[in-house]
Amino acid sequence: MTPTGLPDSLIATLPGSAYTDPGVFAQEQERIFETMWCCVARAADLPRPGAFRTVDVGRESVLVTRARDHGVRAYLNVCRHRGARLVTEDGGEVRRAFQCPYHAWTYGLDGTLVAAPNLSRMPDVGRGAYGLAAVAVREWLGYVWVCLAPEPPSFEEDVIGDVVTRLGDLASLERYGIEELAVGRRIVYDVRANWKLIVENFMECYHCATIHPELTEVLPEFADGYAAQYYVGHGAEFGADVRGFTVDGSEGLDRLPGIAGEQDRRYYAITVKPQVFINLVPDHVIFHRMYPVAVDRTVVECDWLYLPHVVDGGADVSGSVELFDRVNRQDFAACERTQPGMSSRLYAQGGVLVPSEHHIGAFHTWVTERLAEAVSPGTPSGG
Numbered sequence: 001m002t003p004t005g006l007p008d009s010l011i012a013t014l015p016g017s018a019y020t021d022p023g024v025f026a027q028e029q030e031r032i033f034e035t036m037w038c039c040v041a042r043a044a045d046l047p048r049p050g051a052f053r054t055v056d057v058g059r060e061s062v063l064v065t066r067a068r069d070h071g072v073r074a075y076l077n078v079c080r081h082r083g084a085r086l087v088t089e090d091g092g093e094v095r096r097a098f099q100c101p102y103h104a105w106t107y108g109l110d111g112t113l114v115a116a117p118n119l120s121r122m123p124d125v126g127r128g129a130y131g132l133a134a135v136a137v138r139e140w141l142g143y144v145w146v147c148l149a150p151e152p153p154s155f156e157e158d159v160i161g162d163v164v165t166r167l168g169d170l171a172s173l174e175r176y177g178i179e180e181l182a183v184g185r186r187i188v189y190d191v192r193a194n195w196k197l198i199v200e201n202f203m204e205c206y207h208c209a210t211i212h213p214e215l216t217e218v219l220p221e222f223a224d225g226y227a228a229q230y231y232v233g234h235g236a237e238f239g240a241d242v243r244g245f246t247v248d249g250s251e252g253l254d255r256l257p258g259i260a261g262e263q264d265r266r267y268y269a270i271t272v273k274p275q276v277f278i279n280l281v282p283d284h285v286i287f288h289r290m291y292p293v294a295v296d297r298t299v300v301e302c303d304w305l306y307l308p309h310v311v312d313g314g315a316d317v318s319g320s321v322e323l324f325d326r327v328n329r330q331d332f333a334a335c336e337r338t339q340p341g342m343s344s345r346l347y348a349q350g351g352v353l354v355p356s357e358h359h360i361g362a363f364h365t366w367v368t369e370r371l372a373e374a375v376s377p378g379t380p381s382g383g
Contacts, residue, residue, distance in 0.1 A: 016347035019194040025295035034058035034148045041144040053091040067109045074146045075132035081105045142179035162272045168233035175258040181305035184317040189300040193335035195292040211330045235266030245281040246319035252283040
């Protein structure tokens with residue numbers, strides 16, 4: 001028996017309140033999502049200067065835009081005058097500047113305050129000092145990542161480090177050339193479940209034989225309950241008669257040219273904490289971004305990425321999209337079935353993890369330690 005009184009085969013989970021308590025959720029927003037690097041957009045969604053997207057990171061709305069030097073910038077989506085939401089659209093394009101719809105304070109793409117009613121009569125108001133509050137930004141894998149922390153953690157250690165921990169090296173991921181791929185399909189899911197339930201579900205495959213008949217047909221070893229993420233560098237092998245990562249195992253699309261021979265006919269899954277899941281197969285990549293909205297609601301944005309000529313040529317990607325779209329919907333339905341149970345008196349002290357899920361215990365430890373850490377005071381600096 002373990003010190004908790006459980007059999008040696010079982011370890012305890014987080015208590016139910018970790019998934020239902022708004023106070024815990026607020027701490028997670030502050031100490032996890034507002035302090036770590038989060039992926040917020042595909043760089044190609046910002047094709048030219050003035051293109052923008054707004055996204056919620058933690059408790060903040062963030063404005064991401066392409067500047068005149070063609071670099072990506074990110075700002076808190078808040079007017080410096082009276083705090084109005086500067087941009088209310090999810091995305092779009094401006095010609096030269098962002099103007100607050102309340103009092104017309106206007107900001108350039110570099111975040112500088114460029115105009116305001118009667119601004120010329122206020123020479124003491126600095127255009128830079130009262131510009132938009134900048135947020136740290138980084139482009140990687142063809143995606144835009146931001147961090148709200150005044151002193152962001154190392155991107156190499158936290159983000160790239162998660163990939164290396166999972167695959168054993170960075171080169172194994174770089175061979176897929178994700179930054180050069182094109183979005184063939186994007187689906188946004190609104191999941192009525194706590195974000196941690198989604199992470200836990202993605203990390204394990206003990207459920208695969210129960211709810212994923214299509215996936216276990218393509219990846220037979222998943223029927224045994226061990227997820228690809230259970231072993232460093234391991235990729236689940238396609239079934240002997242499977243020709244591609246499609247809903248019926250039929251032929252896929254053009255193979256990504258950079259992958260190594262040992263990566264062919266294999267599936268790899270990566271969790272990049274706190275909110276990115278990456279799935280790698282020989283002819284495409286599936287890239288998830290997760291945005292917690294409430295203690296019991298999470299939005300998940302999922303891209304299917306293919307070689308540009310596959311997308312530009314109008315190839316039929318429905319077979320591969322349908323496979324993982326079914327997997328996603330099956331997973332999210334399971335999470336939504338689990339969410340009510342987190343409020344049950346039976347789950348007040350939590351549940352248990354079987355041996356093939358023990359790695360989820362490390363995720364629980366990570367969450368607990370993040371919530372125990374003090375948050376550095378301060379806000380991002382001005383543009």
